[in-house]
Amino acid sequence: MFELGILIKNILEIYPADKAEVLKDQYLIIEDKKIKKIASMESCPSEKEFSEQIDAEGKILLPGLINTHTHSAMTLMRGYADDMPLQKWLQNKIWPFEAKLSEDDIYWGTALGVLEMLKSGTTAFADMYFAMDRAAEVVAKSGIRAVLAEGLIEANDGEEGLENSLNFALEYNNTAEGRITTMLAPHAPYTCSRAYLAKITELAADNNLAVHIHLSETKAEVEDFINKHSVSPIKFLDEFNFFENHILAAHVVHLEPGDLKILKNDNVNIAHNPVSNAKLGSGIAPIIDYLAADINVSLGTDGVSSNNNLDLITEARMAAYLQKVNNYDPSLIDTQQLLKMLTINGAQTLNLSQTGMIKEGKKADLILIDTQSNSFSYPHHNNLSNLFYAADSRVVDTVIIDGKIIVEAGEIKTLDQEKIYYEAEKRAKRIADKLK
Numbered sequence: 001m002f003e004l005g006i007l008i009k010n011i012l013e014i015y016p017a018d019k020a021e022v023l024k025d026q027y028l029i030i031e032d033k034k035i036k037k038i039a040s041m042e043s044c045p046s047e048k049e050f051s052e053q054i055d056a057e058g059k060i061l062l063p064g065l066i067n068t069h070t071h072s073a074m075t076l077m078r079g080y081a082d083d084m085p086l087q088k089w090l091q092n093k094i095w096p097f098e099a100k101l102s103e104d105d106i107y108w109g110t111a112l113g114v115l116e117m118l119k120s121g122t123t124a125f126a127d128m129y130f131a132m133d134r135a136a137e138v139v140a141k142s143g144i145r146a147v148l149a150e151g152l153i154e155a156n157d158g159e160e161g162l163e164n165s166l167n168f169a170l171e172y173n174n175t176a177e178g179r180i181t182t183m184l185a186p187h188a189p190y191t192c193s194r195a196y197l198a199k200i201t202e203l204a205a206d207n208n209l210a211v212h213i214h215l216s217e218t219k220a221e222v223e224d225f226i227n228k229h230s231v232s233p234i235k236f237l238d239e240f241n242f243f244e245n246h247i248l249a250a251h252v253v254h255l256e257p258g259d260l261k262i263l264k265n266d267n268v269n270i271a272h273n274p275v276s277n278a279k280l281g282s283g284i285a286p287i288i289d290y291l292a293a294d295i296n297v298s299l300g301t302d303g304v305s306s307n308n309n310l311d312l313i314t315e316a317r318m319a320a321y322l323q324k325v326n327n328y329d330p331s332l333i334d335t336q337q338l339l340k341m342l343t344i345n346g347a348q349t350l351n352l353s354q355t356g357m358i359k360e361g362k363k364a365d366l367i368l369i370d371t372q373s374n375s376f377s378y379p380h381h382n383n384l385s386n387l388f389y390a391a392d393s394r395v396v397d398t399v400i401i402d403g404k405i406i407v408e409a410g411e412i413k414t415l416d417q418e419k420i421y422y423e424a425e426k427r428a429k430r431i432a433d434k435l436k
């Protein structure tokens with residue numbers, strides 16, 4: 001049947017993200033999954049010409065937010081392991097819990113993560129975890145966009161795991177009507193050997209796949225690495241051309257001399273995770289230096305166990321505040337930069353160049369923010385300021401992905417929220433009880 005498209009009318013303001021300009025009193029037409037037209041309400045066509053229409057009075061339109069580093073199923077570990085440093089947290093609490101996860105647990109943990117991401121305005125995310133075929137089921141059902149990768153820890157996964165992760169990446173790339181793409185994902189240079197990482201580098205190049213990795217997250221990790229290998233993790237990877245593929249490097253908090261030059265020359269994409277870095281006491285990534293060097297910086301939440309939510313609006317606030325306080329300079333990282341990190345930069349990081357901005361011809365991944373919501377606060381001098389400095393994700397009203405309305409008036413249309421809460425609670429308790 002011929003699809004008539006969606007009309008969004010009376011949009012208070014549009015923030016395109018690729019330019020600082022704010023468009024006021026607009027309408028936008030979505031057709032065939034894409035943004036067909038953006039224009040002033042003065043020339044708005046009749047709503048009869050459309051199959052669906054949204055009245056966006058009092059609402060502002062933004063590109064969908066992009067979470068460039070998470071482990072969705074870790075929602076099951078929310079509140080299970082707080083107030084610990086990274087290695088102790090992983091070794092004493094997280095890895096023992098993960099060893100007890102079944103594939104169904106991962107399905108329901110991912111479902112809880114995706115539900116929370118959608119309701120908080122995230123339209124695309126990058127996930128590194130286990131049993132990603134089950135995560136892919138959730139992505140397909142929910143309508144979200146995702147870049148999925150099977151995480152690899154050499155001691156657990158070995159050659160067989162590597163082969164499986166490649167098979168997953170090849171089989172699932174460009175599935176769910178194109179909403180799922182894939183990467184390879186060695187966990188970190190301290191859990192994978194040179195030979196293993198070199199093999200992944202070769203496989204990524206041969207199969208045109210990007211690579212997602214945790215990199216230089218804590219001071220102790222970098223110091224231990226240097227003691228063992230005599231060079232920093234970044235220099236170590238550079239020695240066998242790891243960075244020649246498209247790289248999504250999560251964290252990148254602690255640099256050694258020479259590292260910044262490598263990141264810049266090799267166009268490494270950095271997923272900055274300020275809340276997780278703060279909570280685990282890992283430090284503050286020098287993103288001001290990255291941005292000054294024209295390195296692409298986007299934002300990620302990391303897993304819920306180190307955050308403890310998936311709210312990119314509060315993540316952005318933390319990103320700005322940490323740079324301001326750490327450098328004694330309140331002018332650092334303004335709201336337009338936050339918007340860019342959450343959208344265009346995220347799209348570049350995930351190789352999703354058709355998303356991340358509001359422009360005719362781009363994919364219709366869009367969110368409407370309700371400026372009348374209690375959480376948005378008053379007065380309204382500057383709506384982007386209220387969004388990032390006063391609000392939280394409860395202000396998200398509508399989420400559209402690939403031209404489809406997924407969240408309407410704050411309610412999810414594609415997933416069974418009550419069932420997800422029930423399953424997540426039951427499964428998280430079962431594992432925690434076993435580990436007591």
Ligand SMILES: CSC[C@H]1O[C@@H](n2cnc3c(O)ncnc32)[C@H](O)[C@@H]1O
Nearest residue numbers: 094128129130151152153187214303
């Ligand atoms: C191999 S799948 C991903 C693996 O990473 C673990 N993880 C979660 N958060 C972090 C982090 O901040 N640094 C390092 N590793 C992390 C997760 O629990 C999985 O085991």
Ligand SMILES: [Zn+2]
Nearest residue numbers: 214250302303
């Ligand atoms: Zn992580």
